[in-house]
Amino acid sequence: xxxxxxxxxxxxxxxxxxxxxxxxxxxxxxxxxxxxxxxxxxxxxxxxxxxxxxxxxxxxxxxxxxxxxxxxxxxxxxxxxxxxxxxxxxxxxxxxxxxx
Amino acid sequence: xxxxxxxxxxxxxxxxxxxxxxxxxxxxxxxxxxxxxxxxxxxxxxxxxxxxxxxxxxxxxxxxxxxxxxxxxxxxxxxxxxxxxxxxxxxxxxxxxxxxxxxxxxxxxxxxxxxxxxxxxxxxxxxxxxxxxxxxxxxxxxxxxxxxx
Numbered sequence: 001x002x003x004x005x006x007x008x009x010x011x012x013x014x015x016x017x018x019x020x021x022x023x024x025x026x027x028x029x030x031x032x033x034x035x036x037x038x039x040x041x042x043x044x045x046x047x048x049x050x051x052x053x054x055x056x057x058x059x060x061x062x063x064x065x066x067x068x069x070x071x072x073x074x075x076x077x078x079x080x081x082x083x084x085x086x087x088x089x090x091x092x093x094x095x096x097x098x099x100x
Numbered sequence: 101x102x103x104x105x106x107x108x109x110x111x112x113x114x115x116x117x118x119x120x121x122x123x124x125x126x127x128x129x130x131x132x133x134x135x136x137x138x139x140x141x142x143x144x145x146x147x148x149x150x151x152x153x154x155x156x157x158x159x160x161x162x163x164x165x166x167x168x169x170x171x172x173x174x175x176x177x178x179x180x181x182x183x184x185x186x187x188x189x190x191x192x193x194x195x196x197x198x199x200x201x202x203x204x205x206x207x208x209x210x211x212x213x214x215x216x217x218x219x220x221x222x223x224x225x226x227x228x229x230x231x232x233x234x235x236x237x238x239x240x241x242x243x244x245x246x247x248x249x
Contacts, residue, residue, distance in 0.1 A: 027169070034144065034165035039188070041145050058152065060160025068159075069166035072173070 008052035009039040019062040023069055031069055035059070042069070121171055129157060130171055131206035133164075134199050137177065141194035144168060168193060176202055 013036055014100050019044045129151075136142060138152055148164040151157050158164050162233045171177045176199035195203070 027166075030169055032167055034191075035162060036162070037188070037191070038145055038148065038165065044187070058161050060162040061163075064159060065162045065166055068163040069169065071166070072170050087178070 002090045003047060005052045005055065008056060009043055011054050012039065012059070016065065018063040019066045020069070022064060031065060035065065056095055122159070130167065130176070131203055131210070132157065133167070134176060134195060134203035134206070137193060137195045137199070138203065141180075141192045143182075143190050143192055145190070147193060171199070175199075195220070198225065 013032070016032065016035055019030060023031065038059070039055075046055065132148060133151065136147055139148075144165065147168065148161050151164050152161045158167075168177065172179060172193075175196055177193045178196050179191050179193055182192050184190045192217075
């Protein structure tokens with residue numbers, strides 16, 4: 001495991017945390033757990049010549065992961081026509097703890 | 101005109117190719133995942149690597165995880181944690197009875213669908229003689245009803 005890979009992984013998870021604010025707390029926590037677990041395995045097994053950016057490129061854009069996580073949900077209603085405005089991010093609870 | 105051999109050199113960054121792949125994935129990738137689980141439960145990371153090893157099957161490794169979660173919520177798979185000889189416990193995915201039924205139904209339907217699509221796509225459009233009796237599927241002129249859909 002290289003310092004570079006660990007740093008890139010943490011940056012990726014931070015971006016995922018930002019991108020997933022609109023998910024429900026349980027979906028957000030599950031996605032976080034899955035991706036942090038994946039990164040831990042990948043980083044631990046990375047070849048010496050493997051680049052962090054290649055690993056993260058294979059993983060994909062965090063926004064795409066979030067989009068996939070909501071693929072079974074109906075499209076959000078027109079906010080301007082809604083009587084109930086969307087909850088602020090803080091109402092969704094704190095971001096899951098970071099990897100040790 | 102249409103080379104139907106797998107194009108391993110295709111460029112998924114091409115927006116048109118990416119869009120076509122995205123449309124094809126819907127409905128086809130989940131049964132592929134279920135098929136991977138027929139023989140035994142599998143560790144999530146191994147499922148993801150198996151899917152990403154085949155070009156074109158998933159958008160990226162990461163998108164396979166929320167797909168697995170969606171299949172669990174749909175009752176097609178169930179998960180359990182298992183101790184690992186190296187590292188933290190691992191989440192394993194296994195077929196439910198509903199998932200087994202779904203993959204069996206897909207296995208029956210897929211050859212028919214694949215053959216039907218191939219019949220259309222594999223036949224390059226070509227000029228038919230004026231006295232041709234039966235046009236090939238690719239050259240069949242759509243009816244007004246089909247066009248209006």
